[in-house]
Amino acid sequence: MIELRGVWKVYKMGEVDVPALRGVDLEVADGELLCIMGPSGSGKTTLLNVIAGLDAPTRGEVVVAGVDLSSLKGAELARFRLRNIGLVFQFHNLLPEFTAWENVAIPMLALSLPLEEARERSIDLLRELELEDKADRRPHQLSGGERQRVAVARALANNPKLILADEPTGSLDLASKRAVMGLLRRVNEEAGVAVIVVSHDSLVASYAERVVRLVDGRVERE
Known part of the structure; x- marks a missing residue:
C-alpha cells in the first residue's frame, strides 16, 4: 500500500537547512491500522503531508497504491489524492457556510459526481455514523x-484506499475520542x-495494530 524509501524533508530557514525527516523507511500494508x-x-x-502528496520529499521515494508520487x-x-486518500485533521476544517452533508459532498463534487448522487452518498455516510x-x-x-x-465521513466520500488522520x-473529550477511534477502526476492519x-495519545495507540515512534525525524522503533 505505502512504501517510503530513504525519505528526507529539509526546510530552508534563511541560510540554514532544517531537516524534518531524516532517511525514513516505512512500509504500510493494505488494510493496516498504524499509529x-x-x-x-x-x-x-510532515511525514503525513509527504505521504499525502501535500509536500514533496527533498529526496527519497514515496509510493502510494503502487504509484510513485514524484511521477504526478x-x-x-x-x-x-481525491480518489485514493482521505484526510482527517485535528481541527475538522469543515467549511462553516455549508451543512454537514454539503461538507461531505465536496470531494465527490470535485470529481464531477452529480449533485443528487453526491447528496445521497453523503446522507448514507452520515447515517452510518449516526448523524x-x-x-x-x-x-x-x-x-x-x-x-x-x-470530517471522517468527508474523508470516506470517494471510497479511499487510505485515510491519513493527524x-x-x-x-476531543474522552467519550468523543473513543467514538472517533472506534469509527476509524470499524472503517479499517x-x-x-x-x-x-498521528497522535501522542496512548488511548489512540491502543486502537492500532502497530505503533511506530518518530523521534527527531527518524523512525526509532517498530
Whole structure:
C-alpha cells in the first residue's frame, strides 16, 4: 500500500537547512491500522503531508497504491489524492457556510459526481455514523465529536484506499475520542481501508495494530 524509501524533508530557514525527516523507511500494508507517535516537532505531520502528496520529499521515494508520487504533478496529483486518500485533521476544517452533508459532498463534487448522487452518498455516510439527523446542520450547530465524525465521513466520500488522520482526537473529550477511534477502526476492519493516525495519545495507540515512534525525524522503533 505505502512504501517510503530513504525519505528526507529539509526546510530552508534563511541560510540554514532544517531537516524534518531524516532517511525514513516505512512500509504500510493494505488494510493496516498504524499509529505514528512522537514528541512535538518530531516530524509526524510532515511525514503525513509527504505521504499525502501535500509536500514533496527533498529526496527519497514515496509510493502510494503502487504509484510513485514524484511521477504526478499538479492537477494529476490532486486528482490521485481525491480518489485514493482521505484526510482527517485535528481541527475538522469543515467549511462553516455549508451543512454537514454539503461538507461531505465536496470531494465527490470535485470529481464531477452529480449533485443528487453526491447528496445521497453523503446522507448514507452520515447515517452510518449516526448523524443522519444532523445532515442539514452547519458546523457551529454540532458538538466537537460530531464535527470530527463529519470530517471522517468527508474523508470516506470517494471510497479511499487510505485515510491519513493527524491528531484526530486532539481537541476531543474522552467519550468523543473513543467514538472517533472506534469509527476509524470499524472503517479499517469492515472496508479494508488502510489508516495511519498521528497522535501522542496512548488511548489512540491502543486502537492500532502497530505503533511506530518518530523521534527527531527518524523512525526509532517498530
